[in-house]
Amino acid sequence: MEKQNVTLSLPKETLRKAxxxxxxxxxxxxxxxxxxxxEIVAKADxxxxAKERQLALMNxxxxxxxxxxxxWTRDELHER
Structure with missing residues:
Protein backbone atom coordinates (compact mmCIF):
# COMPACT_ATOMS: atom_id res chain seq x y z
CA MET A 1 0.00 0.00 0.00
CA GLU A 2 1.35 3.40 -0.94
CA LYS A 3 1.93 5.70 2.00
CA GLN A 4 1.97 9.45 2.38
CA ASN A 5 3.45 11.48 5.19
CA VAL A 6 1.22 13.87 7.12
CA THR A 7 1.90 16.51 9.74
CA LEU A 8 -0.19 16.58 12.91
CA SER A 9 -0.50 19.19 15.61
CA LEU A 10 -1.23 17.58 18.96
CA PRO A 11 -1.29 18.95 22.47
CA LYS A 12 2.07 18.20 24.12
CA GLU A 13 0.53 16.12 26.90
CA THR A 14 -1.46 14.04 24.43
CA LEU A 15 1.66 13.43 22.38
CA ARG A 16 3.60 12.42 25.49
CA LYS A 17 0.91 9.93 26.52
CA ALA A 18 0.64 8.56 22.98
CA GLU A 39 -9.93 0.93 12.97
CA ILE A 40 -12.00 4.12 12.78
CA VAL A 41 -12.20 3.93 8.98
CA ALA A 42 -13.19 0.23 9.08
CA LYS A 43 -15.99 0.98 11.56
CA ALA A 44 -17.25 3.85 9.41
CA ASP A 45 -17.22 1.61 6.31
CA ALA A 50 -25.18 -1.70 7.26
CA LYS A 51 -27.07 1.55 6.65
CA GLU A 52 -27.31 0.84 2.92
CA ARG A 53 -28.58 -2.71 3.59
CA GLN A 54 -31.24 -1.45 5.98
CA LEU A 55 -32.37 1.33 3.64
CA ALA A 56 -32.67 -1.23 0.83
CA LEU A 57 -34.81 -3.46 3.08
CA MET A 58 -37.02 -0.51 4.02
CA ASN A 59 -37.47 0.45 0.35
CA TRP A 72 -60.28 -4.43 7.97
CA THR A 73 -61.85 -1.05 8.38
CA ARG A 74 -60.76 1.79 10.59
CA ASP A 75 -63.84 1.30 12.76
CA GLU A 76 -63.02 -2.39 13.24
CA LEU A 77 -59.55 -1.50 14.40
CA HIS A 78 -60.90 0.99 16.95
CA GLU A 79 -63.74 -1.18 18.31
CA ARG A 80 -63.74 -1.68 22.05
Whole structure:
Protein backbone atom coordinates (compact mmCIF):
# COMPACT_ATOMS: atom_id res chain seq x y z
CA MET A 1 0.00 0.00 0.00
CA GLU A 2 1.35 3.40 -0.94
CA LYS A 3 1.93 5.70 2.00
CA GLN A 4 1.97 9.45 2.38
CA ASN A 5 3.45 11.48 5.19
CA VAL A 6 1.22 13.87 7.12
CA THR A 7 1.90 16.51 9.74
CA LEU A 8 -0.19 16.58 12.91
CA SER A 9 -0.50 19.19 15.61
CA LEU A 10 -1.23 17.58 18.96
CA PRO A 11 -1.29 18.95 22.47
CA LYS A 12 2.07 18.20 24.12
CA GLU A 13 0.53 16.12 26.90
CA THR A 14 -1.46 14.04 24.43
CA LEU A 15 1.66 13.43 22.38
CA ARG A 16 3.60 12.42 25.49
CA LYS A 17 0.91 9.93 26.52
CA ALA A 18 0.64 8.56 22.98
CA UNK A 19 4.40 7.96 22.87
CA UNK A 20 4.23 6.12 26.19
CA UNK A 21 1.35 4.02 24.92
CA UNK A 22 3.30 3.14 21.79
CA UNK A 23 6.28 2.06 23.93
CA UNK A 24 3.98 -0.08 26.11
CA UNK A 25 2.65 -1.77 22.96
CA UNK A 26 6.17 -2.20 21.60
CA UNK A 27 5.40 -0.23 18.46
CA UNK A 28 6.14 3.16 16.96
CA UNK A 29 3.93 6.19 17.37
CA UNK A 30 3.33 6.15 13.63
CA UNK A 31 2.21 2.50 13.70
CA UNK A 32 -0.04 3.17 16.67
CA UNK A 33 -1.74 6.04 14.85
CA UNK A 34 -2.11 3.97 11.67
CA UNK A 35 -3.77 1.19 13.67
CA UNK A 36 -6.21 3.58 15.34
CA UNK A 37 -7.11 5.42 12.13
CA UNK A 38 -7.59 2.15 10.22
CA GLU A 39 -9.93 0.93 12.97
CA ILE A 40 -12.00 4.12 12.78
CA VAL A 41 -12.20 3.93 8.98
CA ALA A 42 -13.19 0.23 9.08
CA LYS A 43 -15.99 0.98 11.56
CA ALA A 44 -17.25 3.85 9.41
CA ASP A 45 -17.22 1.61 6.31
CA UNK A 46 -19.10 -1.15 8.16
CA UNK A 47 -21.67 1.37 9.39
CA UNK A 48 -22.25 2.68 5.86
CA UNK A 49 -22.72 -0.85 4.49
CA ALA A 50 -25.18 -1.70 7.26
CA LYS A 51 -27.07 1.55 6.65
CA GLU A 52 -27.31 0.84 2.92
CA ARG A 53 -28.58 -2.71 3.59
CA GLN A 54 -31.24 -1.45 5.98
CA LEU A 55 -32.37 1.33 3.64
CA ALA A 56 -32.67 -1.23 0.83
CA LEU A 57 -34.81 -3.46 3.08
CA MET A 58 -37.02 -0.51 4.02
CA ASN A 59 -37.47 0.45 0.35
CA UNK A 60 -38.35 -3.16 -0.46
CA UNK A 61 -40.97 -3.22 2.28
CA UNK A 62 -42.16 -6.06 4.47
CA UNK A 63 -44.61 -8.83 3.70
CA UNK A 64 -47.43 -8.36 6.19
CA UNK A 65 -49.39 -11.24 4.73
CA UNK A 66 -52.19 -9.02 3.42
CA UNK A 67 -51.27 -9.05 -0.26
CA UNK A 68 -51.14 -5.26 -0.09
CA UNK A 69 -54.83 -4.92 0.83
CA UNK A 70 -56.30 -4.03 4.18
CA UNK A 71 -58.95 -6.58 5.15
CA TRP A 72 -60.28 -4.43 7.97
CA THR A 73 -61.85 -1.05 8.38
CA ARG A 74 -60.76 1.79 10.59
CA ASP A 75 -63.84 1.30 12.76
CA GLU A 76 -63.02 -2.39 13.24
CA LEU A 77 -59.55 -1.50 14.40
CA HIS A 78 -60.90 0.99 16.95
CA GLU A 79 -63.74 -1.18 18.31
CA ARG A 80 -63.74 -1.68 22.05
Missing amino acids: RLLAVERNTSLSSLLVEIIE AYEL QGFNLGTGGKAT
